[in-house]
Amino acid sequence: MADLVTEIRERALALGFDAFGIAPAEARPDLGDKLAAALAAGWHGDMDWMAETAERRASPKALWPEARSIIMLGINYGPDSDPMAMLARKSTGNISVYARNRDYHDIIKGRLKEVAGLLSRRTGAEVKVFVDTAPVMEKPLAQAAGLGWQGKHTVLVSRQFGSWLFLGAIFTLAELPVSEPMAESCGSCRRCLDICPTNAFPAPFQLDARRCLAYLNIEHKGPIPAEFRKAMGNRIYGCDDCLAVCPWNKFASETREAKLFAREDLREPPLSELLALDDAGFRALFAGSPIKRIGHGRFLRNALIAAGNSGDAALLPAVEARLGDGDPLVRGAAVWALAQLADGERVRRGAEAHAGGERDADVKAEWAAVLPEVV
Structure with a gap:
């Protein structure tokens, strides 16, 4: 055997x-x-x-x-x-x-x-x-x-x-000789716990997915909860913070072969290009990728939160173009991003153009949080 x-x-x-x-x-x-x-x-x-x-x-x-x-x-x-x-x-x-x-x-x-x-x-x-x-x-x-x-x-x-x-x-169904189980070897290290931007670990070895950015921007189907939006930064799919700081990773780079290197177009895609993707473009870019499974709407939601966190006013036209998007999930994220990037007058103009006819409760709440007197 x-x-x-x-x-x-x-x-x-x-x-x-x-x-x-x-x-x-x-x-x-x-x-x-x-x-x-x-x-x-x-x-x-x-x-x-x-x-x-x-x-x-x-x-x-x-x-x-x-x-x-x-x-x-x-x-x-x-x-x-x-x-x-x-x-x-x-x-x-x-x-x-x-x-x-x-x-x-x-x-x-x-x-x-x-x-x-x-x-x-x-x-x-x-x-x-x-x-x-x-x-x-x-x-x-x-x-x-x-x-x-x-x-x-x-x-x-x-x-x-x-x-x-x-x-x-x-x-x-075969009875095979088993391997020796691996003993836990984290010791006193808690880098992965301390780096988490949302405190998603109630205790070592426990994860509350409801606070995990990877869960929120992949599995969660609704708006990103307001308390976690700033913490998302520019993470548009997943979060590697707790993995990336593990001290055992130094051995991964030493033993790795060139098998699964990143696609060049997915290393650092510009938010301006991602925000401009229509559904067909989204499907084409992410064909064969796990990202495709979250759908165009959730992906744009994530990209808009990232835009709002960017501090880059050059992204404002792309954000404003999504204020009238057909998907309320996208519209709501666009409202938040607009408020992060634009001055008060520009936000007011956006609200005057879009808030009055809004029927979705979540999007109306986003406008109300920005300019309550407009909604």
């Missing part, structure tokens, strides 16, 4: 995976209680699917009762530049490192199927592959498989690759 595992591992590495480990399907019996506590606290926010799939998510055996072993694999996607430096370039859109290339689901799933196919041929055992689209708790399972440990920011941390690993799982 050891020879089989060696063959599978070598095939996985040849396909571009960087981390490999095996956990028993009954690993982490504590997951159900941890998940239930997080859901009871409401930390999942609008992600109702987490509650709806809680029973299956709580245990690999609940998802597939006959499963015996779980192979966990990871691909290093560490950036070739410091994501934090881009926060200072306020007239550009800051996209999370993981989303600057092809959708990682597409990158990983095909490779997982190849590894799983080899395992199935060698053992005759049934296999199933999962990449973040099924109720599988990949990070704690990856810890059980020895790939790393869940850091205080709840993201998997690897001694070799820091906080930059895409994860995939292969469930199988």
Whole structure:
């Protein structure tokens, strides 16, 4: 059996995976209680699917009762530049490192199927592959498989690759020798907790998604809550702050190969160009990207919040052009951005042109917050 595992591992590495480990399907019996506590606290926010799939998510055996072993694999996607430096370039859109290339689901799933196919041929055992689209708790399972440990920011941390690993799982009916679980090694470090601009961590190893910028600008469907808009800065998709400051990341750059470097047009896209995108342009620019899944409206919402935080008055015409957008989510964000960039008279002119005929309650509230006497 050891020879089989060696063959599978070598095939996985040849396909571009960087981390490999095996956990028993009954690993982490504590997951159900941890998940239930997080859901009871409401930390999942609008992600109702987490509650709806809680029973299956709580245990690999609940998802597939006959499963015996779980192979966990990871691909290093560490950036070739410091994501934090881009926060200072306020007239550009800051996209999370993981989303600057092809959708990682597409990158990983095909490779997982190849590894799983080899395992199935060698053992005759049934296999199933999962990449973040099924109720599988990949990070704690990856810890059980020895790939790393869940850091205080709840993201998997690897001694070799820091906080930059895409994860995939292969469930199988085959009984495979398991890897040694990885012990938590954060020590007294709390950089990831202290850097969070919205205090999204109630305590080490706990995340309240409702305060997480990545949740707010990706998963959240409504207006960005006013209390978090300034904190968003120019983050138009995701937030890498807690990952980027992890001291273990230094090993990711040392071991990385040129596999998943960012698309040049997504490194520092100008907000002026992003705000001008129509729906077809949005779909064309982000074809094959995870960004496409949030839709044109939510994307423009994020770009307008970034514009409002930019201090760049040159963006005002692009912002004003969205005051009459067909999507109220976009209109509301445009009102806020206008108020951040324009003087009082220009805001008043915008309100006189658009506020009187507004019917959406959220957009009316945005105008009322800016110029209550106009609405």
